[in-house]
Every structure is written in C-alpha cells, then in structure tokens.
Amino acid sequence: MENRWVSADSIRERFSQAMSAMYQQEVPQYGTLLRLVAEVNQQVLQADPPLAQRLTEADELARLSVERHGAIRVGTAAELSMLRQLFAIMGMYPVGYYDLSQAGVPVHSTAFRPIDDAALRRNPFRLFTSLLRLELIEDQALRQQASEILAARDIFTARCRQLVALHQQQGGFDAQQAAEFVEQVLETFRWHQQTTVDSATYQALSDQHRLIADVVCFPGCHINHLTPRTLDIDRVQTLMPQHGITPKAIIEGPPRRAVPILLRQTSFKALNEPVRFRDSHQGTHTARFGEIEQRGVALTHKGRELYDRLLAQAGSGSDNQQHQQHLSDVFSDFPDDEASLRQQQLAWFEYRRTPAGENQQITPASDIESLLTQGLLKADPIIYEDFLPVSAAGIFQSNLGSESKARSQGQASRQQFEQALGAQVYDEIELYAQRERSSKLRCGLL
Numbered sequence: 001m002e003n004r005w006v007s008a009d010s011i012r013e014r015f016s017q018a019m020s021a022m023y024q025q026e027v028p029q030y031g032t033l034l035r036l037v038a039e040v041n042q043q044v045l046q047a048d049p050p051l052a053q054r055l056t057e058a059d060e061l062a063r064l065s066v067e068r069h070g071a072i073r074v075g076t077a078a079e080l081s082m083l084r085q086l087f088a089i090m091g092m093y094p095v096g097y098y099d100l101s102q103a104g105v106p107v108h109s110t111a112f113r114p115i116d117d118a119a120l121r122r123n124p125f126r127l128f129t130s131l132l133r134l135e136l137i138e139d140q141a142l143r144q145q146a147s148e149i150l151a152a153r154d155i156f157t158a159r160c161r162q163l164v165a166l167h168q169q170q171g172g173f174d175a176q177q178a179a180e181f182v183e184q185v186l187e188t189f190r191w192h193q194q195t196t197v198d199s200a201t202y203q204a205l206s207d208q209h210r211l212i213a214d215v216v217c218f219p220g221c222h223i224n225h226l227t228p229r230t231l232d233i234d235r236v237q238t239l240m241p242q243h244g245i246t247p248k249a250i251i252e253g254p255p256r257r258a259v260p261i262l263l264r265q266t267s268f269k270a271l272n273e274p275v276r277f278r279d280s281h282q283g284t285h286t287a288r289f290g291e292i293e294q295r296g297v298a299l300t301h302k303g304r305e306l307y308d309r310l311l312a313q314a315g316s317g318s319d320n321q322q323h324q325q326h327l328s329d330v331f332s333d334f335p336d337d338e339a340s341l342r343q344q345q346l347a348w349f350e351y352r353r354t355p356a357g358e359n360q361q362i363t364p365a366s367d368i369e370s371l372l373t374q375g376l377l378k379a380d381p382i383i384y385e386d387f388l389p390v391s392a393a394g395i396f397q398s399n400l401g402s403e404s405k406a407r408s409q410g411q412a413s414r415q416q417f418e419q420a421l422g423a424q425v426y427d428e429i430e431l432y433a434q435r436e437r438s439s440k441l442r443c444g445l446l
Ligand code: OOG
Pocket: 070, 071, 072, 073, 128, 130, 224, 265, 291, 387, 388, 391, 392, 393, 395, 396
C-alpha cells in the first residue's frame, strides 16, 4: 500500500530544485553566486585531498552545491499555519523559535526542515519562515490598514489548497499529484512586480519598516533568498566583487576555526527591483538577495552559552578583516579541537563502532575516551542544522538599508507564535541530544 505514494523526501527534493530554477531566472545574480561557490568548492577540494576523501565517504559530494536553505516572510497566522501543513507534505517540520524583535526586526520565526538523519542526508533543504508582528507597528490606523490588506489576499492557489486537503485525506500523493503539488506550491513563492497597494500605502508601510512593506504589499510571499553551502566562505566573500557581486560588509557568526562550529553566513546586497503600484505609479523594491553558508558542529546548551557570551563580547564591526581577526582573538577561549569539545561537553557527537570495535564488548561502564584512543569507536561531529538569531538579524538588516532604525523592542513570544502556527516547534537542542543518545545506544554505551 504505502509505496503507492511518492516519499516526502522526494517531493522536498523536487521542490528545492524547482525553487532554485525559478530563483535563478528571477535573480540572475544568484546564478552567478552559485557558479562562484561551485568554483571555490572545486578549488578547495583540489587543494585538500583528505577533505575530498572525507566528503566522498560521507556521500556528500553530489549534494555539495545544492541549496541548503531559503527564506520567506508571511503576514498572518492563517498563512503560517497553512505553510506548516504544506511543508509537512515535504517532510519539513518547524524547528526552533527565533525572536528577531530584539534586534529591531518586527518578526519572529522558525525553520521548516527535515528532522531525521536519513531525510537530512537525502535533501537538507529548509526554509527560514518569519511571521510579521503587526502589533509592533506603532501607528494604529496603519496597523489596521495592513491587517485588512493581508486579510484580503490568498497567497495559495485554489488548487494548492485542494491538493493539501487531498493529501490529508488519502495520506499521500501519487507521482502526478506530487508533480502538480510542487508546481502549485511554487506559485506562492514567485515574485510579483505588481503590488496590491497604491504608492502612498507602500510608502507609509515602508516608512514604518521596509520589511513591513515587503510582507504586506505583494500578492504572494516571494522567496527572498536561497543559500548554497560553501567550503570556504572567506574566499567567496573576497571573490564576490570580482564577479560583480557586492557582499554585505561582514561575515556573520563565529570566526574561521580548525573545528568549525555552528554556522557562518554572508550574502550579497538585495537588488533594487522595479515594481508597479495600483495607482499605476512605478517604483523600486529592495528585498531579494543571495546568501552562502558554511556549517560546523552543533553545540550543547553549555557550548551555546559560551558562543553567545563570546559573540556579545566581540561585538560587531564594519570591516570584515578586522572583525574576523578580533573574533578569532575573542574566540581563543573556545576550545578548538574535537577531543576538548567532546570532553567538555560543548558540542554534540555521533558515535559508531569501527570495524575493529565491531565484536568488542562495549558496555555503559566502558570508558569512551579509551575506546576512542584504542580505535574501537569513532565520534563524528553532528552538523548544526539550524539558524542563529544574531546572524539572522544581521542578514535582515544588511538588506533593509542602513537607515532602518531600531524599533521598539518586542517581547519574545514563542507561545503566540506557536498559536499562530497551530503547533509547537521542535526544540533543536533536544533533536541533537537525541541523535547523540541513540548513537550511544547503538554502540552499547547506554
Ligand atoms: C531571513 C533572514 C535569516 C538566515 O540565513 O539567517 C536567514 C529573511 O531575510 O527573511 O535567512
């Protein structure tokens, strides 16, 4: 019965390919960035045969330059909850709660992503999804107007809604339905030059915050960036200008390290794109960009606290080279070898028996460190699959123009977000902890 249906993994894979193709057409500069990333990845692999070997063994090479993530922004609870149902069909679930109001960005967010190992290996595509917090618009009348504009739109096609309902009834899609579903879902994320408002309304919303205009004034929730994975983010940042791409000032996240942690990101600045208003005025809108990311090991609560503390201590800068040097100095307090990260429980690892360890007796009483030194056990870093609120705020801000002022600080409201979503978000640290725990169980260590 079950294999009548196309798997969620394969629908997600098709969806991410369709999004990439659409976005390259819409934003040609993104295609240039993809080619640059592929080129740099190739050079890194050539210069570092052991890395190439490791990636080949982990079956990573083929997927190296496929997109890791994208981002969208929605305006209402109903839109968010529909997205949740639609992404579930692709095996993407809400993980994590990010409060960006602290950084003056009037949204809170989650990431829809695959959660189990096999799904992440097959295709890791995820979408950082933000919900606008209209309550942070200070002007009452404008707030009311924005919510009426949002209430009047449907960002999903009628057929998309039918297909989601069908999937919920029958428990899956056949091949034809899956293909049609991807096609219909794509419509929600397409760019529209035609706004749904007149130029005065656009201007008023944009004056509150450019992000508010971006969410409220269009008939859909256009994908605002996609992000491939690079093996050397510093190099791509340096090379971007030679390819006619203007990078944001600094690379977000931790510094370059021997053992990469969490996530480093940079992007190119959003383009000024022509738009038409309902009063037939023309204008421009600045929202869409391209980004790259480099991921490292996921941190435990303890490791994350240390990261947050050092990051706050380092502060921000405007010159990337200086900032990276300063970050490296400050982060010298963060152990930078796998053994220390493991022994001090700063990061998560997946344990496996080596061929030599296969028939050895391993029990909960065994000493992990000595099994590792005897070569009976191996510990592989678990890669961080989520996002960083400070980095995300930096990405948002670099695309909202430097004039964007700090906003009244909203309170984090996870509960309100979950109510809008219609479900609880998964706790990302718990997911990493479970992976480590089950690997230890398989080894006999628990
Ligand atoms: C999302 C920005 C956050 C990231 O990679 O941290 C993000 C947005 O601009 O909508 O994508």
